Amino acid sequence: MAVGLMAFAGLSETRADLLASDPAAMPGWSGTLDADYASGTDRLHVLIDHAVFAPGQYPGDATNKDTEFVYAYQAFNQTVSSVALTSLSVGLEANSGAHGIGDDVSAGQPGVAGGISPDMSVIGSSSARWGFGWIGGNEVVAGQVSTVLIFSSPNGPTWDTATLLDGGFSTTAGLLPSPVPEPATLLLLGIGAVGLAIRKRR
Numbered sequence: 001m002a003v004g005l006m007a008f009a010g011l012s013e014t015r016a017d018l019l020a021s022d023p024a025a026m027p028g029w030s031g032t033l034d035a036d037y038a039s040g041t042d043r044l045h046v047l048i049d050h051a052v053f054a055p056g057q058y059p060g061d062a063t064n065k066d067t068e069f070v071y072a073y074q075a076f077n078q079t080v081s082s083v084a085l086t087s088l089s090v091g092l093e094a095n096s097g098a099h100g101i102g103d104d105v106s107a108g109q110p111g112v113a114g115g116i117s118p119d120m121s122v123i124g125s126s127s128a129r130w131g132f133g134w135i136g137g138n139e140v141v142a143g144q145v146s147t148v149l150i151f152s153s154p155n156g157p158t159w160d161t162a163t164l165l166d167g168g169f170s171t172t173a174g175l176l177p178s179p180v181p182e183p184a185t186l187l188l189l190g191i192g193a194v195g196l197a198i199r200k201r202r
Contacts, residue, residue, distance in 0.1 A: 019050070032047050053069065
């Protein structure tokens with residue numbers, strides 16, 4: 001089953017909900033983040049559908065989808081927005097194993113139905129964030145929808161902070177799924193925390 005999402009022009013809420021309620025997604029790791037921010041006369045109201053798929057479960061096209069978790073997101077800029085969405089980013093822990101970032105424009109995907117592909121898809125090494133950007137006149141304006149934004153990781157999900165930009169202001173939108181560090185890294189962090197606690201007691 002392909003994840004088929006499209007924009008419905010003229011509706012008060014531009015969305016289709018298929019990614020957020022995909023039965024192939026991992027239980028508890030799909031839904032919609034409602035981000036509504038205003039500054040002066042500017043308003044940015046974006047619904048971000050998201051889902052995490054276990055290895056072998058993602059129905060579209062993604063790098064390593066048969067052997068890794070696939071993280072998928074789609075941004076719907078609502079018709080009430082007075083500004084365009086120019087960036088979506090989420091925190092990413094070091095050693096998360098995230099890679100293969102891009103968008104899915106396979107048959108039945110919103111790239112075919114008019115979704116806006118990002119001009120930039122990056123996984124930061126020093127900034128430790130993944131992000132998608134729409135620039136150069138290709139922004140996701142009010143009433144438009146992005147393509148399905150994806151990347152893969154060998155590691156399962158946790159929640160991390162999402163940030164939206166309209167080109168002029170930045171706002172923390174809430175939490176979206178992001179991969180946890182590899183288990184060896186988590187073990188080392190845990191041992192370090194225990195060592196620090198013992199040292200403080202002395």
